[in-house]
Amino acid sequence: MPQIIKDGVVVEDTWIHLSNEQIEQDGLPDSGDVIVPLSVWQAQKEVLLKRDGAVGVCLAPGEEPAAIAADLPRLSLVAVSFPAFKDGRGYSYARELRTRYGYKGEIRAVGDVLRDQLFYMHRVGFNAFAVRADRDIHDALNGLKDFSVTYQGDANDPRPIYRR
């Protein structure tokens, strides 16, 4: 079973992350927790909710949290994908999920997720990281500890340094 970083530790990943193609080809699995693309969620909400297992939605760049704002109470996980780590839209999406919509569930970074971006990702609200498969996940864990000082408030503590 693949591993992810969740809440600061390496754990087994119990979710099945499905692409559009996989779902078109094989349909949804009968049971188990699944992460599906936004389009699948929007088209098959009721079906997904009736299954045996939790549902997570994956937002690609360009798919803003507003699209699932009303659904958040029913979602146990929101994944935000980074097809390329240099595309920073997902940072604002995670921040919005936490601060605008008050989402408390798991927010997971998926895709081109690497050690040197984890510190920032954690600060904007990600608490889970599916580190790219060809990288050492235990090494990536170090990325969460790059700094002990921050100037701005963030998703974990909204107070900037001048209010702490």
Place this chain on the structure above:
Amino acid sequence: MYVYRSHDQQLLNERVAQFRDQTRRYLDGQLSDDEFLPLRLQNGLYIQRYAPMLRVSVPYGMLSSTQLRALARVARQWDKGYCHVSTRQNIQYNWPALEDVPDILAALADVEMHAIQTSGNCIRNVTTDEFAGINGKEIEDPRPWCEIIRQWATFNPEFAYLPRKFKIAVNAVPDEDPALIGVHDIGVQVLQRDGETGFRVLAGGGLGRTPMTGEVIGEFVPWPDLLAYLEAILRVYNKYGNRDNKYKARIKILVKALGAEKFRALTEAEFAELKDGPMTLTAEEVDAMRSHFSAPAYDAIDDQPPALQDALASDKAFNRWYHTNVTRHRQAGYAAVTLTLKKTGRAPGDITDEELEAVADLADQFSFGEARTTHQQNMVLGDVRQDQLFTLWQRLDALGFATPNLKLLTDLVACPGGDFCSLANAKSLPIAEEIQRHFEDMDYLHDLGPIDVNISGCMNACGHHHIGHIGILGVDKKGREYYQITLGGRGDKTSRIGEKLGPSFDTEQVVPIIARLIDLYVEQRQPGEQFIDTYERLGIDPFKERAYATDH
């Protein structure tokens, strides 16, 4: 100036450790070129034509003498004995070895300096008027606001992977634009209304491939909301800026595409959520920042002391320098002195290790131990007693820093160009040198009056050619270097984009063409008119006609 608190230093030390580890992993092959690229860029490290280039941040241009000496040491120990003042008030080294950079950063961290976010698609160094805090015309000192913005921008987790680079400048002088806020991604104009500080916030200005001036997005943002408003703009940009085409990725393209109205509406929607939240600035924080920039211990003395008047009357060369390179000060009896780093035959803005140390000594002796860098690639000693100007001038003259050409035609601004930069289409330094050689007659130069000449080796416009009264842009045509000339740009009272004169010129035509343009100005000027005034009165046509006339 801002003095680090323990957490600032801690952060810097952690940054050095982080980059040391990133460099090690890159050299070990654990990080690919592509993965290391944004990491090194966000630490100011470019891979240039011959060697990496390291850009060191000089927040809003302020340097202590201790920092100047550290910059000198870096130049001597890890570079070829010199560095370069950039058009965004930073310091660049052109020859460091990649593997030495962590040690250089550690040496800089010892004097509260760094290269954080001096490049890459993130929020860059915040810049302002080089006479900030001493300019009698300003509403208030903009530097506390610059520092507040700097801290908000430093390692801001949400805005480290923007569509493109992002530059913010702050100006506190009404009806002038010494910080070029009109051509920044965000320009912040300090205002006062009913005794309360606030800001007019512009967005969408920028030079580069598609130059334009910014649109007013926030008419009056009260001071407690400054950071919330900036954050709102950045969030809109981060979400909606173009990421498919790097030439369309700056915020100016987004503002233009949406229109100022729509961009403002999106910003206001984000801002509504942030307003009165935890980002709201507190009076305590602003006061703390202001206390870092309190006036030095000025002596109570009068303007125009006898020592100055005597020297002005008796020494012609000093008199000339005084009238070009000395700037009025808000404090009676003091003046600001600009050292032009424009020696003919040397790249504009270049300064050697020994010169840096000499400037440090002069800063200690004459200017409360502080110096400033300017976006026109010069340095300033900001707080000099007027009765010491003559002594200082003699010392500067001996160092070759007293050329009385501030704002004159030979005080030109140029990027490093094709000699160093791998992005450049053409060389800029030889053009700069030719112009300086051609116009070396000081009487003639003074007669011509202020003329801004800006040279960029490519579209990226590091030499700010769009805002030069005369702008020169290097272009590549089938492997040959050509130069396009623009006229009427402004980066003085206002920021304005220049107009293209016409087809580009061969390398050897550039100086003769500029001479023709200058001749036309001399023929046509009315009493008291500067080059830019005559240009604005006549329009571009007569200049075009003269430049392309075949009978010359």
